[in-house]
Amino acid sequence: MSEKPSSTWYVDFFTELPNEFWRRAVPPEVTVEEVDFVERRLGLAPRSRVLDVPCGSGRHSLEFARRGHRVTGVDLSAEAIGHARRAAAGLDVEFVHADMRDVPRDGGFDAAVCLGNSFGYLEPDGLRRFAAALADAVRPGGGLVVDVATAAESVLPGFRAEPRTMRTGDITVLATSEYDVAGSRLLSRYRFTRGPEELDVTAVHHVHTVAQVLDLLSVNGFGDFGLFAGPTGEPYAVGDGRLLVTARRSS
Structure with missing residues (x-):
């Protein structure tokens, strides 16, 4: 990112x-x-x-x-x-x-x-x-x-940063993720779309x-x-x- x-x-x-x-x-x-x-x-x-x-x-x-x-x-x-x-x-x-x-x-x-x-x-x-x-x-x-x-024992085994698409009705979400090794954090970027609306936001999950x-x-x-x-x-x-x-x- x-x-x-x-x-x-x-x-x-x-x-x-x-x-x-x-x-x-x-x-x-x-x-x-x-x-x-x-x-x-x-x-x-x-x-x-x-x-x-x-x-x-x-x-x-x-x-x-x-x-x-x-x-x-x-x-x-x-x-x-x-x-x-x-x-x-x-x-x-x-x-x-x-x-x-x-x-x-x-x-x-x-x-x-x-x-x-x-x-x-x-x-x-x-x-x-x-x-x-x-x-x-x-x-x-x-x-x-x-x-x-986001327990480490859940996130890290076989971690792969592959994009995924989710849909509910007229809302579509494209999600991508990466793992910040130095910060022990999962960084997730989301693009929400609904008709003409589009929203790009990033979530941070600390891994323990x-x-x-x-x-x-x-x-x-x-x-x-x-x-x-x-x-x-x-x-x-x-x-x-x-x-x-x-x-x-x-x-």
Whole structure:
């Protein structure tokens, strides 16, 4: 890539066109399966208080709320938060427009979830602040699920920087990627098109080993880890495309 991506790329990335693409791209049954996983693995009681961060357009928050949980969703995208609020009529869910590190730190959440591929968005210092914020938000004994799409054990085996094309209805996305060895970062360039609209944006995902992820969570008071390759519960192994980490806040 010719340009140097900004370390705060996510501030301007999630406008209507990318958000609408991802809203269409994920089938409802995938959201149901992921929320099933969280409820099952964390043993959520009825009316649990759940923090969803970053929540995007609210697909997980809304599903948790439909099941009777009390939900707070936090996201930096004003467009996504607006969409989520419009979809939340009659549900016990609050959507907050804020940085993912600026979550309520009252220690009263029964569970926090960081789903999707957002765990690697932040620079190292920012990620440490995020982990500390999660620890301050979750009560002792409460649970955590972190979705890590860019674990080193997932990204690096057989890495190939081949372009790919994705379509949902009238939106087409051309995606290309490269691996920044010196920065341990996956750089992804997207061209979104919808009719005459065209948007070129770049995403940065910091790559961490599984051990680094667990150490970060451990020093912030989480333990009792589980490592899964997806919401159906298969154990995570090298080369799996997704890592779901479950954890428990120390008492």
